[in-house]
Amino acid sequence: xxxxxxxxxxxxxxxxxxxGCKPSSTPGAGGGDTIKVGExxxxxxxxxxxxxxSHRGTLLAIDELNAAGGVLGKKIQLLTEDNQxxxxxxxxxxRKLISSDGVVAMLGEVASSRSLExxxxxxxxxxxxxxxxxxxxxxxxxxxxxxxxxxxDSFQGGKVLANFARNTLKANSVTVxxxxxxxxxxxxxxxxxxxxxxQGGKIVTEQNYSGGDKDxxxxxxxxxxDHPDAILVPGYYTEVGLIALQARxxxxxxxxxxxxxxxxxxxxxxxxxxxxxxxFSTHFSPDDSSPEAQQFVKHYQAKYGETPDSMAxxxxxxxxxxxxxxxxxxxxxxxxxxxxIAATKNFHGITGTITIDENRNASKPAVIVTIKNGQIKxxxxxxx
Amino acid sequence: xTEFLQQxxxxxxxxxxxxxxxxxxxxxxGILRFINFAHGDVFMLGAFAGFYLAPKIATVVPLPSxxxxxxxxxxxxxxxxxxxxxxxxxxxxxLRSRPKLTVLITAIGVSLFLEYAGQFVFGAAPKKFPQILxxxxxxxxxxxxxxxxxxxxxGVTLLLLLGLRFIVLKTKMxxxxxxxxxxxxxxxxxxxxxxxxxxxxxxxxxxxxxxxxILWAVNYPAIDPLMGILPGLKAFVAAVLGxxxxxxxxxxxxxxxxxxxxxxxxYISSTYRDAIAxxxxxxxxxxxxxxLLGKKxxxxx
Numbered sequence: 001x002x003x004x005x006x007x008x009x010x011x012x013x014x015x016x017x018x019x020g021c022k023p024s025s026t027p028g029a030g031g032g033d034t035i036k037v038g039e040x041x042x043x044x045x046x047x048x049x050x051x052x053x054s055h056r057g058t059l060l061a062i063d064e065l066n067a068a069g070g071v072l073g074k075k076i077q078l079l080t081e082d083n084q085x086x087x088x089x090x091x092x093x094x095r096k097l098i099s100s101d102g103v104v105a106m107l108g109e110v111a112s113s114r115s116l117e118x119x120x121x122x123x124x125x126x127x128x129x130x131x132x133x134x135x136x137x138x139x140x141x142x143x144x145x146x147x148x149x150x151x152x153d154s155f156q157g158g159k160v161l162a163n164f165a166r167n168t169l170k171a172n173s174v175t176v177x178x179x180x181x182x183x184x185x186x187x188x189x190x191x192x193x194x195x196x197x198x199q200g201g202k203i204v205t206e207q208n209y210s211g212g213d214k215d216x217x218x219x220x221x222x223x224x225x226d227h228p229d230a231i232l233v234p235g236y237y238t239e240v241g242l243i244a245l246q247a248r249x250x251x252x253x254x255x256x257x258x259x260x261x262x263x264x265x266x267x268x269x270x271x272x273x274x275x276x277x278x279x280f281s282t283h284f285s286p287d288d289s290s291p292e293a294q295q296f297v298k299h300y301q302a303k304y305g306e307t308p309d310s311m312a313x314x315x316x317x318x319x320x321x322x323x324x325x326x327x328x329x330x331x332x333x334x335x336x337x338x339x340x341i342a343a344t345k346n347f348h349g350i351t352g353t354i355t356i357d358e359n360r361n362a363s364k365p366a367v368i369v370t371i372k373n374g375q376i377k378x379x380x381x382x383x384x
Numbered sequence: 385x386t387e388f389l390q391q392x393x394x395x396x397x398x399x400x401x402x403x404x405x406x407x408x409x410x411x412x413x414g415i416l417r418f419i420n421f422a423h424g425d426v427f428m429l430g431a432f433a434g435f436y437l438a439p440k441i442a443t444v445v446p447l448p449s450x451x452x453x454x455x456x457x458x459x460x461x462x463x464x465x466x467x468x469x470x471x472x473x474x475x476x477x478x479l480r481s482r483p484k485l486t487v488l489i490t491a492i493g494v495s496l497f498l499e500y501a502g503q504f505v506f507g508a509a510p511k512k513f514p515q516i517l518x519x520x521x522x523x524x525x526x527x528x529x530x531x532x533x534x535x536x537x538x539g540v541t542l543l544l545l546l547g548l549r550f551i552v553l554k555t556k557m558x559x560x561x562x563x564x565x566x567x568x569x570x571x572x573x574x575x576x577x578x579x580x581x582x583x584x585x586x587x588x589x590x591x592x593x594x595x596x597x598i599l600w601a602v603n604y605p606a607i608d609p610l611m612g613i614l615p616g617l618k619a620f621v622a623a624v625l626g627x628x629x630x631x632x633x634x635x636x637x638x639x640x641x642x643x644x645x646x647x648x649x650x651y652i653s654s655t656y657r658d659a660i661a662x663x664x665x666x667x668x669x670x671x672x673x674x675x676l677l678g679k680k681x682x683x684x685x
Contacts, residue, residue, distance in 0.1 A: 048508070214606070217646070218394055218649035250390070250529050
């Protein structure tokens with residue numbers, strides 16, 4: 001039933017686009033006294049918590065930069081459009097931002113599927129686009145105008161989680177419990193297994209579930225009989241919370257660990273005490289002691305009254321990198337900005353030192369956090 | 385062996401929730417000969433009713449407690465019973481004289497309406513269902529673990545089944561239900577008010593769905609507006625498997641589907657879980673087209 005709905009929306013979006021299509025004028029080169037930057041985000045709908053965080057981080061960065069005098073003597077104007085977390089909407093709003101608002105660069109999105117929808121349009125119109133937190137490798141493969149400021153799952157799984165399991169957890173054997181419905185989960189599990197076995201670790205078994213499942217007792221009972229040292233759950237927070245609860249109810253005491261899909265306040269509210277002593281890797285920890293990070297946390301709390309999460313930090317860094325590139329380009333011209341973003345090296349963002357590599361991906365560190373007394377606590381940083 | 389026993393316990397707990405939902409499908413089919421596809425969403429509304437009521441009830445009866453949990457369960461059942469009656473009154477009754485297909489499509493419409501209105505009203509993000517029952521580990525025997533939630537699920541399901549059996553077989557209302565199911569026109573001629581009986585059937589089925597929703601949320605405390613789709617579909621399969629229109633059949637079907645799925649996930653792979661569950665359905669229907677406990681009905685020409 002969901003599928004019909006999606007197709008209907010896609011068809012409706014296509015129809016709207018055809019009806020409202022007009023020849024796209026060449027985007028203005030930032031004439032006037034502002035530089036227009038577009039942002040598309042999932043401000044409502046199923047991924048709204050991610051989209052809102054990311055948007056708040058981006059907005060905070062732009063506000064701070066404008067308060068400090070803007071860039072190239074001009075203020076930055078952030079034009080934000082909501083894609084409602086729906087397929088088809090990103091294409092529509094990105095076309096609008098480019099052709100009728102004339103933005104010089106684009107920021108967005110959290111979800112890889114929606115970044116992939118907007119990227120070809122930005123590429124076609126030669127508008128540089130920076131995704132704050134889409135980890136799917138395909139996003140930046142769209143073309144030379146598409147960048148990201150987060151790490152890739154090959155690094156997160158093959159290096160960060162594999163090193164952590166081997167060196168910090170000191171686990172000799174791991175069972176993987178992955179979501180076969182999600183590309184993210186399958187990919188992260190695959191990278192982890194390559195990295196972990198390469199370091200002499202042993203994968204006991206691979207168990208599967210499907211995103212949306214509620215009952216995991218069958219898989220967990222099978223895992224219990226195998227006696228691994230730890231369980232990798234490279235999934236999303238709702239299922240992870242339920243898996244932790246059911247694992248403890250079945251008497252499994254070994255640690256669970258996973259990737260950035262765990263990060264949400266919903267995780268601890270569902271899993272509660274069952275998650276104590278479990279770990280996940282992510283992009284940013286508010287406990288990070290670097291002065292830039294601490295200042296960001298302070299300003300974010302002052303503005304929004306809550307502690308920033310990774311999505312907010314990445315949204316913030318995406319805007320910082322873009323504005324840094326505009327400054328180095330010396331002119332608000334899309335092609336020159338693209339070249340400047342591509343040349344970003346050792347940029348001190350709040351999520352670590354970022355270098356954009358030749359594939360337009362970010363090379364940067366990751367952090368490991370743990371759940372202690374219902375709070376998320378910093379454990380260690382793993383460098384690229 | 386302990387692993388196998390553990391899987392059986394897991395499967396029974398999961399299957400008995402499916403059984404409760406399947407009863408609603410089968411009752412409505414028995415009386416009206418149509419599949420109420422919105423039934424899975426009534427199950428979802430039952431869980432949300434519990435979610436919103438629990439903090440209010442907690443001000444009167446402390447939660448988590450057995451008494452408080454029972455109040456939440458009964459209140460959610462009452463709310464969903466009323467909802468079931470409303471859905472029947474406004475969506476299905478006006479179409480009763482129309483072809484069955486019209487009502488079937490309407491049921492799909494009602495289902496989508498409840499799912500997406502639910503996303504609008506409750507929000508799409510999953511919500512944590514509050515703890516309404518205290519959880520005790522009952523047994524840890526040589527790796528076998530049984531907790532009070534699983535016992536509560538099995539116990540409540542059994543009690544509700546017995547209650548339903550009593551209503552259908554021993555009360556005047558139940559006799560009238562069976563009469564309408566057998567032949568609505570003849571029952572009406574004998575003075576049975578069919579409208580009242582149909583409303584009562586919807587109330588009963590929806591109350592059972594609400595109970596299933598609460599039990600589900602107690603065991604899997606993340607609830608969202610689309611949570612009813614998959615359990616609804618599986619319960620429908622369970623009802624067909626047991627012989628649609630037959631009450632013990634629906635319960636048996638639910639348990640078979642639950643245990644099959646758990647054993648397949650535990651011993652083969654959860655990737656093939658649904659495929660194998662449906663293969664079992666096809667196999668049973670090939671051998672016994674009316675379902676396990678269904679009666680063969682001669683097609684009247």
